[in-house]
Amino acid sequence: METPVIGITVDSEPPGGYSGLPWYALRENYAEAVSRAGGLPVMLPHMTDLAEPYLETIRGLVIAGGDFDVDPALFGATERHEKVRTKDARTAFELAITRAALARDMPVLGICGGQQLLHVALGGTLIQHIPDAIEGALEHEQPNSRTEAGHELTVEEGTLLHRIVGVATMAVNSAHHQAAADAPPGVVVNARAPDGVIEGIEAPSRHFCLGVQWHPEYAISEGDGRIFAAFIKACRQGG
Helix, strand or coil: CCCEEEEECCCCEEEEEEEEECCCEEHHHHHHHHCCCCEEEEEEEECHHHHHHHHHHHHHEECCCCCCCCCCCHHHCCCCCCCCEECCHHHHHHHHHHHHHHCCCCCCECCCHHHHHHHHHHCCEECHHHHHHHCCCCEECCCCCHHHHHHEEEEECCCCCHHHHCCCCCEEECCCCCCECCCCCCCEEECCCCCCCCCEECCCCCCCCCEECCHHCCCCCCCCHHHHHHHHHHHHHCC
């Protein structure tokens, strides 16, 4: 069976800690999840001018999460919450390669912050800080380990996500303070937390375009593994 090459975006950090020079980073479980599902994971450095050559090489794109936010100006906001912290070079690269992948109808999977980036690329807007925007919000930055569930969510029937996971509710981990705020034309909300926060999006007109607000690479449920399996299957089929 074909082993499709899967590009995964990486995080970036300034000098300090691991190296005295700027460095890239990615948790191992992203690559492990792709490999376990049958893909060949490769890391994508933030070289915007190489976005098209990258896409000539890979069969699917995973937009990874990270401890930072999309610049609110990129989705039309005129104010910026004090909790917002950006990584502008990473976001510029991820928007460029995501938009180019969407133009090719290449399978795309956005994870946590990657879902938020995908949502903006699809024309959506974001809640900049959930605790200040949602009354009675859950603790979406869970205090317990990411290897454990933080809350449950409801999966919308009739969606791609529902067909993949095969359940109406899922227990998921949670590590975010922002979320998708709307459903622009062409985007369907496929999951919500009990407090109403959007936990998943998809674009039904595309071959495979899915965003999840949690981290399925931790594989805390069967549904998490099924997400990666469905993504790799779509990559084998092509756009």
